[in-house]
Amino acid sequence: MAKQIKKQRIKVPEQDPVARIHNFNEVALGYTWDLAVEEASRCLKCPYSYAPCIKGCPVNVNIPGFIQKILERDIKGALEVIHTTNSLPGITGRVCPQEEQCEMNCVMGKLGDKINIGKLERFVADEARKQGIYPDIPQVEKKGKKVAIVGSGPSGLTAAADLAKMGYDVTMYEALHEGGGVLIYGIPEFRLPKEIVRYELKFLKMLGVKIVTNVVIGKTFSLYELLDEYDAVFLGTGAGTPKFLNLPGVNLNGIYSANEFLTRINLMKAYQFPEYDTPITKGKRLAVIGAGNVAMDAARSALRIGYEEVYIVYRRTREYMTAREEEIKHAEEEGVKFMFLVSPIEFIGDENGNVKVLKLIMNELGEPDSSGRRRPVPIPGTEFGLEVDAVVFAIGQKPNKVLYQEVPELKTTKWGTLIVDEKYRTTMRGVFAGGDAVRGEATVVLAMGDGKKAAKAIDEYLNGEPWPEEIKPANFW
Amino acid sequence: MFEILAKKELAPHIKWIRVKAPLVARTAKPGQFIVLRLHERGERIPLTLYKWNKDEGYIELVFQEVGKTTYEMGTYGVGDKIMDIVGPLGKPTEIENYGNAVVVSGGVGAPIGYAVARALKEAGNHLTVIAGFRSKDYVILEDEFGKISDELLITTDDGSYKRKGFTTTVLEEYLNQGNKVDFVFTVGPVIMMKLIAEITRKYEIKTLASLNPIMVDGTGMCGACRVTVGGEIKFACVDGPDFDAHQVDFDELMLRLKQYNREEKLALERYLKGGA
Numbered sequence: 039m040a041k042q043i044k045k046q047r048i049k050v051p052e053q054d055p056v057a058r059i060h061n062f063n064e065v066a067l068g069y070t071w072d073l074a075v076e077e078a079s080r081c082l083k084c085p086y087s088y089a090p091c092i093k094g095c096p097v098n099v100n101i102p103g104f105i106q107k108i109l110e111r112d113i114k115g116a117l118e119v120i121h122t123t124n125s126l127p128g129i130t131g132r133v134c135p136q137e138e139q140c141e142m143n144c145v146m147g148k149l150g151d152k153i154n155i156g157k158l159e160r161f162v163a164d165e166a167r168k169q170g171i172y173p174d175i176p177q178v179e180k181k182g183k184k185v186a187i188v189g190s191g192p193s194g195l196t197a198a199a200d201l202a203k204m205g206y207d208v209t210m211y212e213a214l215h216e217g218g219g220v221l222i223y224g225i226p227e228f229r230l231p232k233e234i235v236r237y238e239l240k241f242l243k244m245l246g247v248k249i250v251t252n253v254v255i256g257k258t259f260s261l262y263e264l265l266d267e268y269d270a271v272f273l274g275t276g277a278g279t280p281k282f283l284n285l286p287g288v289n290l291n292g293i294y295s296a297n298e299f300l301t302r303i304n305l306m307k308a309y310q311f312p313e314y315d316t317p318i319t320k321g322k323r324l325a326v327i328g329a330g331n332v333a334m335d336a337a338r339s340a341l342r343i344g345y346e347e348v349y350i351v352y353r354r355t356r357e358y359m360t361a362r363e364e365e366i367k368h369a370e371e372e373g374v375k376f377m378f379l380v381s382p383i384e385f386i387g388d389e390n391g392n393v394k395v396l397k398l399i400m401n402e403l404g405e406p407d408s409s410g411r412r413r414p415v416p417i418p419g420t421e422f423g424l425e426v427d428a429v430v431f432a433i434g435q436k437p438n439k440v441l442y443q444e445v446p447e448l449k450t451t452k453w454g455t456l457i458v459d460e461k462y463r464t465t466m467r468g469v470f471a472g473g474d475a476v477r478g479e480a481t482v483v484l485a486m487g488d489g490k491k492a493a494k495a496i497d498e499y500l501n502g503e504p505w506p507e508e509i510k511p512a513n514f515w
Numbered sequence: 516m517f518e519i520l521a522k523k524e525l526a527p528h529i530k531w532i533r534v535k536a537p538l539v540a541r542t543a544k545p546g547q548f549i550v551l552r553l554h555e556r557g558e559r560i561p562l563t564l565y566k567w568n569k570d571e572g573y574i575e576l577v578f579q580e581v582g583k584t585t586y587e588m589g590t591y592g593v594g595d596k597i598m599d600i601v602g603p604l605g606k607p608t609e610i611e612n613y614g615n616a617v618v619v620s621g622g623v624g625a626p627i628g629y630a631v632a633r634a635l636k637e638a639g640n641h642l643t644v645i646a647g648f649r650s651k652d653y654v655i656l657e658d659e660f661g662k663i664s665d666e667l668l669i670t671t672d673d674g675s676y677k678r679k680g681f682t683t684t685v686l687e688e689y690l691n692q693g694n695k696v697d698f699v700f701t702v703g704p705v706i707m708m709k710l711i712a713e714i715t716r717k718y719e720i721k722t723l724a725s726l727n728p729i730m731v732d733g734t735g736m737c738g739a740c741r742v743t744v745g746g747e748i749k750f751a752c753v754d755g756p757d758f759d760a761h762q763v764d765f766d767e768l769m770l771r772l773k774q775y776n777r778e779e780k781l782a783l784e785r786y787l788k789g790g791a
């Protein structure tokens with residue numbers, strides 16, 4: 039090879055940790071044109087049929103294809119390559135766990151650092167947005183059939199976009215006052231600026247999708263009514279119901295679910311109280327229970343609204359944490375403290391009902407449990423108290439059942455997730471589902487992949503594919 | 516956007532509005548509520564549906580000015596628009612022909628009590644309404660209740676109108692007089708609901724209380740509205756707002772309602788000074 043390939047990744051400029059904990063601006067600043075081209079030039083451009091990066095991506099983005107367009111400095115071309123399979127690159131480029139997906143088997147990994155696919159994808163989306171470029175909207179014949187999408191998270195957004203592109207008349211219903219699902223209310227501004235989500239929603243409108251906010255299906259309209267009015271329905275209602283541990287004092291003031299904490303901050307802008315009307319408990323010390331991405335988001339948000347000491351309290355050890363490495367690293371840089379092998383046992387409050395002490399017990403690791411991870415076992419006599427002003431539960435979520443609690447035909451698993459077959463068909467004729475509602479908590483890009491495949495299945499159904507007598511549950515994990 | 520079609524002041528700081536919200540009006544049931552957001556910077560607050568008209572596509576709300584949002588909403592007039600309204604939310608009240616039903620409301624619990632009382636009457640119950648207010652000036656919905664109830668017992672804390680005393684005293688008297696009561700629905704200040712529940716527990720009368728915890732989304736997504744009922748955590752916005760009053764931990768609810776007292780005070784003072 040004539041030209042020497044650079045082994046190291048081109049670094050992405052980041053906001054300094056000391057400065058960034060005082061603002062909600064994005065941490066990773068993104069590539070400039072020159073840096074993007076430099077990183078793109080490291081890619082070996084493996085052939086399409088072989089490229090392991092494409093296989094690792096749940097929506098099979100043609101990665102060498104768009105990287106080539108970056109080298110040609112053709113932003114619209116790059117965007118269109120990505121958009122053939124991924125209509126939300128500004129979002130996935132930021133929040134995908136790339137190290138387990140597209141970047142995992144990148145061939146460059148054998149020679150040096152893997153290609154920074156996520157940041158390149160993000161660069162394409164950002165540059166296009168900056169220049170006001172949207173992909174061309176295909177002119178298709180209208181199908182004359184109507185599809186309703188319930189929920190505007192990534193699964194719903196993707197299904198809606200694909201169905202609109204096929205020529206269906208699509209209406210999306212969202213319970214909250216703004217579309218985007220977790221992208222808008224959960225994932226913080228400093229990881230995913232809301233402006234990007236709004237831009238993607240605008241594109242959906244350009245495709246002709248009607249977005250109706252403030253409508254709760256199951257309350258404002260029933261699912262039966264949707265089925266009367268639409269030819270098919272897609273449920274992308276997510277896994278939005280938070281879990282708590284029923285410990286003494288769990289309902290004291292200052293104890294939040296991560297959803298509430300993050301919704302107040304992101305969707306309702308409590309960090310700008312009193313300019314914005316929604317308040318949030320402030321104080322000096324906050325503890326987050328849990329160690330996934332959601333926990334990192336809560337901890338890092340807490341620092342930004344002024345908590346001086348923020349703890350991650352986790353019952354296992356560091357290697358069992360489910361958060362992405364990048365998120366853990368960012369949290370550490372910002373000064374989040376980690377406490378391992380401890381479990382909460384009680385919350386103690388003051389006379390006004392505000393939480394003051396989180397009582398913990400120390401654990402040791404025992405035998406592996408059903409998930410293969412070693413189970414934490416409390417050590418008697420090791421209880422101690424941590425003084426706190428607030429606590430955030432980030433121990434998982436389950437599907438929100440508002441929609442189907444009065445629809446006995448819709449069958450669910452013992453975890454409350456909807457049963458679907460490999461074509462995303464639920465146990466109710468004409469009703470499809472995907473994303474977290476089906477998987478439990480998963481990821482943005484998996485939800486998008488579901489939306490995409492469900493759109494295809496809906497198209498087949500509306501073209502006459504018969505509905506099966508029996509739905510054979512598919513296994514998604 | 517949701518336009519205000521009509522507005523009235525019912526009592527000092529208690530206002531009635533009629534708002535165009537056809538989707539909510541279409542399926543609203545007694546005991547359900549909406550969540551609204553006044554404008555871009557607003558917070559989301561729950562208010563119970565007082566009345567609604569499916570054919571004309573409007574809903575009616577009665578609210579008391581207690582903090583920033585409700586004060587600000589009080590300044591909205593006919594033709595002004597509320598940015599977001601979502602609903603109807605929560606489970607409707609279980610309406611049956613229980614026999615002799617009593618609705619006990621306190622203060623601005625009255626409009627909530629009204630929607631339920633009317634449905635109980637329509638279901639064939641013998642209906643008694645016990646409505647308590649601070650004083651004469653604060654008495655609301657007397658005529659409305661008069662039209663639907665078999666017996667209407669209004670009381671004021673200070674005795675400035677009708678009789679003096681709390682709703683609890685009136686209910687005890689009513690029961691002591693030997694009136695047979697099969698069902699009680701109560702809504703109002705938490706302390707009142709708690710004391711009503713204590714009375715009906717003694718008499719073993721099925722009692723539902725409509726709870727009013729702080730809410731954010733109103734769709735079961737955040738857990739802000741959690742209450743303890745029979746030792747379990749329930750989300751009032753989706754599992755309620757009505758619960759078996761004998762199982763509710765009212766003391767906890769009282770403390771939870773104070774969660775943002777400091778911030779609410781700050782926001783209100785700032786607003787009244789002309790801040791935002």
Ligand SMILES: Cc1cc2nc3c(=O)[nH]c(=O)nc-3n(C[C@H](O)[C@H](O)[C@H](O)COP(=O)(O)OP(=O)(O)OC[C@H]3O[C@@H](n4cnc5c(N)ncnc54)[C@H](O)[C@@H]3O)c2cc1C
Pocket residue numbers: 133134135188189190191192193194211212213214218219220221224225226253254255256274275276277278300331332335438440441472473474475479480481482483485
């Ligand atoms: C704090 C946080 C951080 C995360 N970080 C990452 C990350 O970095 N990377 C990653 O890949 N994944 C991340 N995830 C997970 C990811 O966000 C989810 O897997 C994904 O959003 C699921 O998409 P979805 O379309 O299934 O539903 P959701 O995004 O959950 O959206 C569902 C929508 O449906 C609406 N809805 C529900 N019921 C009804 C109804 N009855 N009527 C009308 N509307 C309804 C809800 O209001 C919501 O807007 C994170 C999740 C959280 C909570």
Ligand SMILES: Cc1cc2nc3c(=O)[nH]c(=O)nc-3n(C[C@H](O)[C@H](O)[C@H](O)COP(=O)(O)OP(=O)(O)OC[C@H]3O[C@@H](n4cnc5c(N)ncnc54)[C@H](O)[C@@H]3O)c2cc1C
Pocket residue numbers: 548560561562563564577578579580581582583584585586623626627726727728729730756772773776779780782783
């Ligand atoms: C299901 C439900 C139905 C409701 N229906 C009605 C109704 O029909 N009419 C009506 O006037 N009010 C009703 N409320 C109460 C109403 O939501 C609050 O008064 C409102 O949120 C206050 O907002 P604010 O910004 O004006 O005051 P804030 O500044 O938020 O609060 C000011 C004061 O009001 C108290 N407060 C705050 N939230 C509540 C609450 N949820 N319940 C009781 N007190 C509260 C605070 O402790 C504080 O002392 C209902 C509440 C719920 C949960």
Ligand code: SF4
Pocket residue numbers: 094095096097098099101124130131134136139140141155156159483
């Ligand atoms: S969608 Fe996600 S996994 Fe696929 S290429 Fe983009 S960043 Fe990688």
Ligand code: SF4
Pocket residue numbers: 080081082083084089090091092101102143144145146153155
């Ligand atoms: S595997 Fe790596 S080197 Fe090969 S095309 Fe994909 S990104 Fe480029």
Ligand code: FES
Pocket residue numbers: 729730731732733734735736737738739740741750751752753
């Ligand atoms: S208000 Fe959020 S769960 Fe009830």
